Amino acid sequence: MRTHRPVRYAALATAALLALTSLTACADDASGTASGSGGKGDGKGVKVKIMVGGLDKVIYLPAMLTQRLGYFDAEGLDVEMLSEPAGVQAETALVSGQVQGAVGFYDHTLDLQTKGKHVESVVQFSQAPGEVEVVSKKHAGDITSPKDFKGRKLGVTGLGSSTDFLSKYLAVRAGVKVSEFSPVAVGAGPTFISALQKGSIDAGMTTDPTVAQILSKDLGKVLLDMRTPQGSQEALGGPYPSSSLYMQTEWVDGHKDTVQKLANAFVRTLKWMSTHSAAQIADKMPADYSQGDKKLYAGAIESTLPMFTKDGVMPPEGPATVERVLKAFNPNIKNATIDLDRTYTTEFVKKATG
Structure with a gap:
């Protein structure tokens, strides 16, 4: 089987990502943490900063679990994990140069390409979104499908986030225009639950362990479950690669040794x-992730486990599904030609699995 590796062009050097002005200092600091094929940090190993779109979210569990299992150390890496509440904020940290890698949804790589920013998934954690559309108990009887999204307030982690993307697709697929409902940025965890309780949102898209907490407190019901490949197929029409480690292409090309170790x-x-x-995995995670209910947390992990790949390889039909979903509602992508080969690589995971 041919190892996928996008073709590189000399012009790529001129397409370096522009740092956000407010983060210039951070970018300068980050660029010095891994030079050449991976410069040494503070003596612990090659220093790498990775921003995660919510470290305690089960969909991004491999990030913290890798650190807890000691696998970064085994590779001679000194990885600093940072956390933002939404994937779109992790994306911002990456393109600004604040960090070398981001753990977030693969779909950001397509969106960024239309903006002239070359970013690629180097390890694909998942083959399904891991997301769940939850309806508040108050509206459980009148929101029974995405057709009922019209006129509703729908919770998303952040505007421009993958939950925002997926919510818009589900609405459009059901015949509801993007302008006919209101996406509300409510984050995840306690802030999402509070918004659901107070009526700030009628329904919303979130992940475990938030889903498990909502159900255990009888605050809402599941409308659509995309935590499994089957759920992704039913809701989106195919595999939907979501959580991944994605990085700037230029940085990947200049630091192949470090990327291979990651x-x-x-x-x-x-x-x-x-x-x-799931119980064994839960035991390895930080104690506060279970929020005092280890059994509930293990159950949340068990519900989400089917979404993960076993080898980090991009599902063959995944990129095309993501492109189709985004083109359904995103005007920037709808009229753009996306080079999917440049949004991911299997070069490093194929060597790792060999």
Whole structure:
């Protein structure tokens, strides 16, 4: 099987990502943490900063789990994990140069390409969104499908986030225009739950462990479950690669040794996850992630486990599904020609799995 590696062009050097003015200092600091094929940090190993769109979200579990299992250390990496409440904020940190990698949804790579920013998934954690559309208990009887989104306030982690993208697609697919409902940025966890309780949102898209907490407190019901490949197929018409480690293409090309080490560590974690129970995985995570209910947390992990790949390889039909979904509502992508080959690479994970 041919190892996928997007073709590079000399002109790519001129397409370096523009740092956000307010983060220039951070960008300068980040650029010095891994020079050449991976410069040394503070003596602990090659220093790499990774921003995660919510470290405690189960969909991004491989990020913290890899650190807890000691696999970064085993590769000679000193990885600093940072966290933002939404994937779109992790994206911002990456394109500004504040961090070298982001753990977030693959769909951001397509959106960024239309803006002249070359970013690629180097390890694909998942083959399904891992997202759930939850309806508040008050509206459980009158919101029974995305057709009922018209006139509603729908919770998303952040405007421009993947939950925002997916909510818009589900609405448009059901015949509801994007202008006919209101997306509301409410984050995840306590802020999402509070918005649901107070009526700030009628329904919303979120992930575990937030979903498990909502159901345990009888605050709402599941409308659409996309935590499994089957759920993704039913809601989106195909596999939807979501959580991934994505990086600036220029940085990847200049730091292949470091990227390979990251891929080795993450693929090792994905393999470990595929041979251990949800309870065993929960035991490895920070104690505060369970919020005092280890059984509920393990159950949330179990519900989400089917979304993860075992080898970090991009599902063959995944990129095309993501492109189709985004083109349904995103005017920037609808009229753009997307080079899907440049949105991901399997070069590093294929070596890691070999």
